[in-house]
Amino acid sequence: MNGRDSCLRISNAYYNLGLERAKARNLSGAAESLKRALRFNKNQTDARNLLGLVYFEIGEVSDALIQWVISLNLQPDNNKAEIYLDDIRRKSGRIDTYRQLISRYNQALSYAQSGNDDLAILQLERTVKENPDYVRANLLLALILMSREEYGKAGKYLSNVLKTDSGNQQAIWYMSIVRKHPAVGLKKGKDRSSPQTDKNAGRTPEKEDVIIPSSYRENTGWQTMLNIGMGILIGAAAVLFLYMPEKTAGLNASHNKDLISVESKLNDVNGEVDALTSQNAAQTTEINDLTNQLNTIEEANTYKLTQYQKLIGILDDYRNENYSHAADLFASIDTSQLTDIDDGSGVAVTDIYNSISGKMNAEGYASLAAEGDKAYDAGDFQSAISYYDKSLAIKPDYGNAMFKKAMSYKMQGDIQNANNLFGEVIMKFPNTEEAAQAKTERGY
Amino acid sequence: MINYDEEIRKFKSSLEVTAVEDEIVKSDITDMQDIMMELIKAQTKEQHG
Numbered sequence: 362m363n364g365r366d367s368c369l370r371i372s373n374a375y376y377n378l379g380l381e382r383a384k385a386r387n388l389s390g391a392a393e394s395l396k397r398a399l400r401f402n403k404n405q406t407d408a409r410n411l412l413g414l415v416y417f418e419i420g421e422v423s424d425a426l427i428q429w430v431i432s433l434n435l436q437p438d439n440n441k442a443e444i445y446l447d448d449i450r451r452k453s454g455r456i457d458t459y460r461q462l463i464s465r466y467n468q469a470l471s472y473a474q475s476g477n478d479d480l481a482i483l484q485l486e487r488t489v490k491e492n493p494d495y496v497r498a499n500l501l502l503a504l505i506l507m508s509r510e511e512y513g514k515a516g517k518y519l520s521n522v523l524k525t526d527s528g529n530q531q532a533i534w535y536m537s538i539v540r541k542h543p544a545v546g547l548k549k550g551k552d553r554s555s556p557q558t559d560k561n562a563g564r565t566p567e568k569e570d571v572i573i574p575s576s577y578r579e580n581t582g583w584q585t586m587l588n589i590g591m592g593i594l595i596g597a598a599a600v601l602f603l604y605m606p607e608k609t610a611g612l613n614a615s616h617n618k619d620l621i622s623v624e625s626k627l628n629d630v631n632g633e634v635d636a637l638t639s640q641n642a643a644q645t646t647e648i649n650d651l652t653n654q655l656n657t658i659e660e661a662n663t664y665k666l667t668q669y670q671k672l673i674g675i676l677d678d679y680r681n682e683n684y685s686h687a688a689d690l691f692a693s694i695d696t697s698q699l700t701d702i703d704d705g706s707g708v709a710v711t712d713i714y715n716s717i718s719g720k721m722n723a724e725g726y727a728s729l730a731a732e733g734d735k736a737y738d739a740g741d742f743q744s745a746i747s748y749y750d751k752s753l754a755i756k757p758d759y760g761n762a763m764f765k766k767a768m769s770y771k772m773q774g775d776i777q778n779a780n781n782l783f784g785e786v787i788m789k790f791p792n793t794e795e796a797a798q799a800k801t802e803r804g805y
Numbered sequence: 806m807i808n809y810d811e812e813i814r815k816f817k818s819s820l821e822v823t824a825v826e827d828e829i830v831k832s833d834i835t836d837m838q839d840i841m842m843e844l845i846k847a848q849t850k851e852q853h854g
Binding site for chain 1: 806822832
């Protein structure tokens, strides 16, 4: 059995439970079961329609309309919700009546919560008179009356609630309090049948008291036989209508217990899936972090090795007397990456670097500028700019390289950069040949 | 004994008929099957992603 089937079966079981409770007029319990049925299967149309009916029965018409509209939306064809909605729509003014009842209850609640009990009672009595099944209105009215110690009247409204919804826990609780109090506030006119002769006058009737009607007569002869026959018939009917449904409900309850256990297991499995998903996500994040760290370390190592490679290249160029390429490498080397390792070999990398840096600093910039000139003459202005940059990296105050770099930009048509550099030459190297030429180029 | 003030605070107003339309729009009718499908989809995506 897969997860979907489990959900459908659990939903059906809750629907059956809800139906049983609704038949027994335990509407609170029914609503709870039906909501659970829908939580497992939103398309359980019967459950949704019945939930709407339950809401309608207890006076919550808006909630009923919501359930029926959703039901019809999910199953447009062959749906009883359509009949219910049509019924309300057809009877003109019915919706308006429900709207007024709900508004009146809400208004009364507002009055009660702000201490205006008299106004609240007026509104609630009108509401309950028009719809005695409106559970919330009855309960609120009963509570207000209880607070005024009018327990008799409160009991009447609580009876209304329990007739409509026998499983309403709030009403059961209120009723238990009402029963503990004498019927203060009950109209005295009720006892007017025999005010003088009743020996129990002034005594509050107890729950267990049996009231014998005046029409009562002792049975004799054939009446006894008739009564026995009726008793047998009633007994058979009791077996059929009371014992059998109870037995069926018992079997259903046992079945539901099994299904609830399945539901619990399903929840456990879902919990494990969630935990594993979280664990997996955490491990993936850790792997990504470690990969990033490794990449960073590899990049740093590669960069360091590149500097050593450049140093070896400079030494090789020196050996081959290729000073311009040596200067090219020298201009771009990062000396902070060159470190001496005391491994007993006696080789010191920084000493090697220092031995060549003197010559490079003294002559390298000129070699690079000469390479730049060659590229400039050949019309390769981009390469020329690159050489002049390297020359300036070794000797930043080399005005000639800066001027030639500006000229290269100009030849490329990049007048903005060219003019900026001409300006720099004029500022940094005044009274030089390059400054004079730069002024001419700027048109001063 | 019943505490009237506390008890009266527990009462909720009924949903007005005029608010039904808005409430339908806001209704969350997600069921267990939808949640299971979401979990399965997410897991499949993770395995192939």
